[in-house]
Amino acid sequence: MPAALADLGRLVRIPSVAFAGFDRAEVERSAAAVKSLLDDLAFFDRVEVRTATIPETGVEGMPAVLASRAARNGRPTILLYAHHDVQPVGDEDLWDTAPFEPTVQGGRLYGRGAADDKAGVMAHVGALRALVAALGDDIDLGVNVFIEGEEEAGSASFAAFLHENADALRADVIVVADSGNWDAATPALTVSLRGNARFTLGVRTLAHASHSGMFGGAVPDAMLATVKLLGTLWDDDGAVAVAGLAERDAATPEYTEETLRDEAGLPEGVRPIGRGTILSRIWNKPSITVTGIDFPTVRNASNTLTPELSAVLSVRVAPGQSGRDAYDAIAAHLRAHAPFGAELTFSDVEVGDPFLADTSGTAAAHARAALAEGYGTTPVDIGIGGSIPFIADLVGQFPAAQILVTGVEDPHARAHSPGESLHLDTFRHALVSEALLLERLDREGLGTAD
Template sequence: MSDLVQRVQEVLPSVRRDLEDLVRIESVWADPARRGEVQRSADAVTKLLTEAGFGDVQIVSEGGAPAVIARHPAPPGAPTVLLYAHHDVQPEGDPTQWATPPFEPTERDGRLYGRGTADDKAGIATHLAAFRAHDGNPPVGVTVFVEGEEESGSPSLSRLLAAHRDTLASDVIVIADSDNWSTEVPSLTVTLRGLADCVVEVATLHHGLHSGLWGGVVPDALSVLVRLLASLHDDDGNVAVAGLHEAGAADVDYPPERVREETGLLDGVSEIGSGTVPQRLWAKPAITVIGIDTTPIDKSSNTLTPRARAKVSMRVAPGGDAAEHLAALTRHLEEHTPWGAHVTVIPGDLGQPYAIDATGPVYDAAREAFRTAWGAEPVDTGVGGSIPFIAEFAAAFPSAKILVTGVEDPATQAHSVNESLHLGVLERAAISEALLLANLASERQVAP
């Protein structure tokens, strides 16, 4: 094992260079103008996996973004491990809000800054490091699957899984797209919330009216919308929609000062909701208004607005059904619209929550790898965010054991400006994965 740890450390400089090259590719699938960059990213990943020693590497697409599949066959009697990551990234937002250019990887204070440094091109780097550490010949079968549209909701993933089911079939699935408890303590993610969203539009008038002539007599649509959105929470900030599911959360300490430090909560602003932080974050529903369409301030006039709309995003607790929760949210919006305003709810994306029974030899092998690599006991945690494709993997490969790991930490700021990767976490994550492949080789009971 010590030789394997040393080998990971030896390959990490080359892995970092490859990661930096990937970060320089603006693989934003959500931006039609950069679809060519996503293809260039898939080509680069293909080249890296081929050079690492995979003999069967292909780019596949089932009507969506290009994905990459690479295979190394299992020795007789050994299990096959599927290593997942994604090469597409979130849009960078306003580049002026970044301390350094978003697509130019820059190291500061032991962290590598840039869009995709952590989410999730570091996942690709972790898989490369683990495979290279075994000199391209690990003691288990390895299939690498690098998706190209995860940040857009993985709309073609089900078709990819169906079309390439035999190629992707495995005994263990490692999804390197999650968080760690800290830069010093690793996590196994065992629960994830689901997702349901919609657009709600309210209308009060056929056309705008002079606010001086008619204000105080007829309602404007924006005031209606504001009151309707306010009805989604009670005075303490708990979700007020009836019929939503709540689950149980791990009993771990998450003090208020950690919440304030990790979120950047402003002085005087309080938390919302009731219950422990893990309960609210991992096991209860949450509703957020993520966008509003109405008259911009610089184009406003003394006019009653006839129509306004908002996008509402809901997180679904593990054990709940996303479609049923969207139906409950829709009923609430329709029943709580004030003053008889017309309301239209347009359903959006759905993603099911997921809970993992993290017991048995595969998870024992993972925890042992974590302990060796990190020098700390891993924490079983939930994630407030959603990775809906995990439920799709579970449905496609029901006998496979799923491990959700990652290279992020509380300071990563994935999806935000100044996203970064802690380089020490990358090293420990790569060592963990290399050790996991070795540990699984001795767990013959996980093989078919």
């Protein structure tokens, strides 16, 4: 643990944001640091930093790290996935600690990427260190490692990377360490994820800006049209009101409103939205969030009718519906409800499909046994309201592989938000559990798990 945490701290200090407008050199530096960690294991047949070209644009994708070690004596091969890129910081004034200065407080490590997903990287590295320390060269399990460099930015080159490196990535079991747990003490396998559809909506009502006193009351400005248009996306309970967006009918475990308030930071007096059980709203139903808007700021406000604006909409898609179908449904809804004849445009469209896991294989049984031993608590199967669209690409490229979605986050990790942090005990249990999983697969293969 001391070595794993020290190396995690060094990774957190690298601001590896893969979004456009940020320094690509930092993502390259992060990839080099991850490669060095894997090289130092002296375990792999090869460790390389690779990129792939995004087919739609011809632009080179962000650097990923690929390592491989061939299986021996009939043992299976496991692929360990995580990503080394991180979300932008946002407003630094909302952070209590410096985002790229790892800080330990109250049993948690604070910093951007401390949980999502550089802790996933270090869970893999730490588990492999433990395996090598315990077994030396007496390891027959094949191990491939894929540490992506652009997951937070949409994995634009992911499918191309899979295609170009299929032989080096091929595996019988795939562990995606980019999810969460039921709570800080209870481990989980993620068995369902929502898909996503993200796009920029443009709304235009005027050829040019005009004086709000001279023409207000007769001329619709872009904000008025946008407010009315966006208001049609939800009903009075805050549930999505878009025809064609599907819901999944599946049971969910008990989860109280008090737990929701604690984990989400929902104050007393503010009501939850939607209908049905709380977890059905998060796991099995669609949601729509406006995540950004271009409009004059409060500081720059003037008595002006604004002619146009842009807003980013993030749609979470229920398991069972494709991201493309969901986008088509919401785009049709917006066009049908555009007020005052407002002109709409749609750009920067990104879609990803949901994921429903098949946990009937022995890999899931091995994983549950390892989690129970590593955490000292029986694991649970959970859904996640978030999206990992590239898993659909993994399923498409490697349809016979058993996919396990695990994670190091707990509900208070605040991934993507100011104050992101990692619960240190959860990290320790996750690292040990993965080492135990690797040892079980090396010892028993994919035979019947007890």
